[in-house]
Amino acid sequence: MTNSISTDICIIGAGPVGLFAVFEAGLLKLRCHVVDALPQVGGQLSEIYPKKPIYDIPGFPEVLAGDLVTNLMRQIEPFHPTFTLGERVEGYHKLEDGSFVVTTIDGTEINCKAIAIAGGLGSFEPRKPAIESLTDFEGGKGVYYMVRDPETFRDQRLVIAGGGDSALDWTIFLADVAKEVTLVHRGTTFRGAADSAEKVQHLHEAGKVKLVLSSNVTHVHGNGRLNAVTITANSGDAEQLDVDSFIPLFGLTPKLGPIGEWGLEIENDAVKVNTLDYSTSEPGIFAIGDINTYPGKLKLILCGFHEAALMCQGAFKHIFPDKKYTLKYTTVNGVPTL
């Protein structure tokens, strides 16, 4: 039997931006149904870095990614959103009255008046370095492409590879958890935030982190489980290092997935939007968060929150073209419930 749901806005993606969109929609008395391909809410924050602190959410000098997701879920409670988790959205069709039916891979149908795509990176595909036999050590045998739980690495000897934010952030964090951390980077300067690069340099000078620049991890060794890696300098000198885990952090390949086939205007693997209301080339379909693109786009949670607020105004006008909208603040009585 087909599972059928009716709502005002169908939000595709339960990442931070999709979740906050529920709040903004709720203030306008719009109901939301949220669909995510993953079995849990939180998007990248739950899937890739639940235990990483985030420092650039206004009002939170520091918040763990997992805690931010928990707070977002609390914040949207008054609006009683409904969820379909563990099902990927595949397609949609438009009905004669202008509403949409969104369909998932398992046949769930969501009838809605507007669609908000908050699909982030789409599916998570880590970029794997070209090292022979690397994949033999996946699945808990010593090679990890993301840090889900830092406790996995407690008291271990680690080699982290990469030059971006992830590699720097995790080097800093794991310096206090692991027995030994070596950061290997092929260049001499880092792509990640200058502040983080400076912190890593200080940790290196304090003897808490080993920094190996102008080098790559070229071989992995072990018998069923990883026990060593070879680090080769750009000069050709090579050194074998005993390790418990190797964490190559070279980012994620964005894959739009089925939404890429919807006929929306796409640029650089992202959905093009109008920054007035984050509408796409199809009236009634909006795109917010990491999945959209426009001049000056920044893939940051706080920018996605802003986009969610404006998107909901656009969705409201699309659903009620004749209703006048007036801006309402949250009040001392809290938020109006649905």
Ligand SMILES: Cc1cc2nc3c(=O)[nH]c(=O)nc-3n(C[C@H](O)[C@H](O)[C@H](O)COP(=O)(O)OP(=O)(O)OC[C@H]3O[C@@H](n4cnc5c(N)ncnc54)[C@H](O)[C@@H]3O)c2cc1C
């Ligand atoms: C290691 C790391 C550290 C970061 N640190 C920070 C930081 O400190 N500060 C900051 O602001 N940003 C940071 N970011 C970036 C931040 O995580 C993203 O900007 C944010 O997650 C974007 O939120 P989103 O809701 O748009 O997308 P996502 O978090 O990617 O969530 C999108 C969701 O949509 C789902 N989805 C996609 N396609 C479909 C489909 N067809 N059907 C159903 N579901 C679908 C996915 O499964 C996913 O759960 C970091 C990113 C990484 C990788």
